[in-house]
Amino acid sequence: MWSKNITCASAGDVKKALCQYMETFADYAQHDAHEFISAFIDALHDELCKESLSSIITDQFNIKIKSTVKCLTCTDSQTGDELIKFLSLPLPDHTEQIVHLSSLLDSFEKEEDLDGDIYCNACGNIGKGRQQSILEAPLPPVIIIQLKRFPFDETSRKIDTIIDYPYSNVNFERQEYQEDEHLYDLIAVSLHSGSLASGHYTAFARHNSNHEWYYFNDLNYELIDDPNRFLRKREAYVLIYAKKSVLK
Numbered sequence: 001m002w003s004k005n006i007t008c009a010s011a012g013d014v015k016k017a018l019c020q021y022m023e024t025f026a027d028y029a030q031h032d033a034h035e036f037i038s039a040f041i042d043a044l045h046d047e048l049c050k051e052s053l054s055s056i057i058t059d060q061f062n063i064k065i066k067s068t069v070k071c072l073t074c075t076d077s078q079t080g081d082e083l084i085k086f087l088s089l090p091l092p093d094h095t096e097q098i099v100h101l102s103s104l105l106d107s108f109e110k111e112e113d114l115d116g117d118i119y120c121n122a123c124g125n126i127g128k129g130r131q132q133s134i135l136e137a138p139l140p141p142v143i144i145i146q147l148k149r150f151p152f153d154e155t156s157r158k159i160d161t162i163i164d165y166p167y168s169n170v171n172f173e174r175q176e177y178q179e180d181e182h183l184y185d186l187i188a189v190s191l192h193s194g195s196l197a198s199g200h201y202t203a204f205a206r207h208n209s210n211h212e213w214y215y216f217n218d219l220n221y222e223l224i225d226d227p228n229r230f231l232r233k234r235e236a237y238v239l240i241y242a243k244k245s246v247l248k
Contacts, residue, residue, distance in 0.1 A: 014040075017043075018036075018039060018040055018043055021039065021042075021043040021046070022039045022043070024039070025039070030198065030199065033190045033192065033201050033237060033238055034086065034088075034146045034237070034238055037086075037144065037190075037238065038085070038086065041057060041061060041085060044057055045057040045058070058083075059140065059141075060140060060141050060142050061085045061140055061142055061144065062083045062084070062085060062140055063083070063084050063085070063086075063087060063135065063139060063140055063143065064081055064082075064083055064135075064136040064139075065081065065082045065083070065084055065133050065134070065135065065136065066079060066080075066081055066133070066134050066135075066136040067079065067080050067081070067082055067131065067132070067133045068131065068132050068133075068134075069114070069118060069129055069130070069131050070111075070129060070130045070131075070132075071118065071120035071122065071123060071125070071127065071129055072127060072128045072129055072130060073120060073123055073125045073127045073128075074120060074122055074123035074125070076120060076121075076122035076123065078121070081136070082133075085144065086144045086145070086146050087108070087135075087143060087144065087145045087146070088145075088146040088148055089104040089105070089107075089108055089145060089146065089147060089148060090104075090107070090108075090148050091104070091147055091148055091149060091159045091161045091163070092161055093151070093159050093161065095161055098162045098163075098164050098232065099161055099162070099163055099164065100163075100164045101145075101163060101164065101165045101166065101170075101239075102174070104147075104163070105135075105172070105174070108133065109132065109133060109134045109135070110132070111130050111131070111132035112130065112131060112132070113128065113129075113130055114128070114129045114130060114131050117129075135172060135173065137173050139172055139173060141242060141243045141245075141246045142240065142241070142242050142243075142246075143172060143184060143240075143241045143242075144238065144239070144240050144241075145165075145238065145239040145240075145241070146237070146238055147163055147236060147237055147238070147239070149192070149237055150196050152196075155196075156195045156196040156197035156198075157195060157196070158192075158194075158195050158196060160234045161234075162232050162233070162234050163232070163236060164231070164232055165186065165189075165231065165232075165236065165239055166186070167185065167186035167227055167231060168185050168186070169183045169184075169185070169244075170183065170184040170185070170186070170241060171183055171184075172184060172241075179245075180243065180244035180245040180248070181243065181245045182243075183243070183244045184241040184242060184243055184244065185206075185241065185242060185244055185247060186206070186239065186240070186241055187205065187206045187240050187241065187242045187247070188203060188204065188205040188206065188238075188239075188240040189203060189204045189205075189230055189233070189236055189238070189239055189240070190202075190203050190236075190237050190238035191203065191204070191230075191233055191235035191236055191237060192235055192237040193235045201237075202215065202216060202217045202235075203215070203216045204216075204224065204230040208247075211247075212224075213227055213230070215229075215230070
């Protein structure tokens, strides 16, 4: 699309192509936008692997998570790495306060008690432990965040806590960096209105060339003059950020 050889793509054609990869989306029932994006990226990855270009998706999206488990008996710690393509952030429930995205990141990286017992290789005991997961630099060019609004507690309700997510100069490493290589700008927001049982998706997205923002609602779209229009939305569900250095 950005090459200008093909200026637009039908969402229906994209869905039809993806259905060949994952039959889950073959019908017209309601599906989850986060699951769709995940399947879409996996399908792209598999296609690129056939062309020996498998590193493109991993280089663009893979987030390295450093996980540390500490034994509370002997305080020995064991560390491992995990690669994820999406950062899923739990939301505080039953609050009318506006929660900043940085607070969600703090909670994600907070050390917590493990529910069950662990076996410690250092002391040989089975006992309580604590775990901490942190984002490990360098971070990828694109970070996709899922705001976990669906508690899946045998109800169809949704957590409608308002999240304050900035649209420019976001530092996910949260260090004193000012270079574009470490700062991210928001490039798209997927919004969900309704409940788990019934809902509707719309989106805001930034044009790659002219940097203008547009609002998409089914077949309709419109230019957005004020970026604040899509900030602090109760409906915000998926946020996509890209490094400023790759947006130039």
